Amino acid sequence: MNRRTNVMADQRTLVDNTANPAPLGLLGFGMTTVLLNLHNAGFFPLDTMILAMGIFYGGAAQILAGLMEWRKGNTFATTAFISYGSFWLTLVALVLIPKANLAGIAGPDKATAMAAYLTMWGFFTAIMFLGTFRLSRALQVVFGSLTLLFFLLAAGDFTGNHTLTVIAGYEGIFCGFSAIYTALAQVLNEVNGRNVLPLGAIA
Template sequence: MAQFSLKNERAAGEEVATAVNPAPLGLCAFALTTFVLSAANANLFTGAGIVIGLALFYGGLAQLLAGMWEFRMGNTFGATAFTSFGAFWLSVAATLQLKLIPNETAFGFFLLGWTIFTGIMFIGTLRSNFALMGVFFFLFLTFLALTIGALGGGSTFTVIGGWLGIITALVAWYTALAGLLTTVKAPFGLPVGPRP
């Protein structure tokens, strides 16, 4: 998710930014929602339904908007990632709220589809930076573990998926903070690794 700084001329030749990088918003929305559901999957608390509000408005709507802004910026990867995962969280919220999971196997195939999609997106990060690669690598492992658990591998894989999701969220927050720090007069920056 590239950094953008489109400028527009102002009176007397002063330049002002007319567009900002939506990636930190999308990453934060993804990270917080992933963290809460993953903590439930890791058995750190009971009551995973608490994620429904987050999945609707932060992980869902805010991330969907970030995706639309990435389209506007011409960033196909960021647009595809944020729009897709925003829609993922909206579908998770609807599925939980409306109790649409007929059985664990059906949910396993839902997760398998997202595992495959995340693997494709991980391949798309290979010419990006290490931080973004880390987000999609750990997210792929998260979905893989959850898929195995839902398709008969047992609850241990769901717990492993929960812990991997927590790691994913932390890496996403780090990546978001690194992006945010480039937009303010921060006394330091965070390395995200060179482009491979």
């Protein structure tokens, strides 16, 4: 006796009950950026406080947020958080590897290698900035100011003009706080179920 099996498509809807990881990624980026640029602005030297933030909060926490955004199917946030988390880890490595004297590897020359490194991140951020025009005004400010920050830092290294680096430091402090604002606005808006702090969502 022949048996015919009918395979029915599963039409159940998957409900995503996971938390929004974007505030974590934005805070990891924003708080670490503020601290590094307080150094660039001349308030304190580069020390283990900045390096530790770069490894664990700017680096690891952002990568974790990016992986959670991947689970949600958010390509933009996945690319942004994992990329900038990796940026912080590579930046720390650029500082620590020469000090560890591994195989006599020298640190990057600021006028060439470091300027090229920062310029590449500037180009990447400029393209990501274009994507924010479909997202929110708050993210436009974050990515727009970050693009400017990378190019200012690259110009400061390439020309050896310390004043440009100091200007970049103050601009970077603004950039970091704009990311912190965006993160905390998302948290407070979600907790209260209404717009407590505006993000300028794009219709």
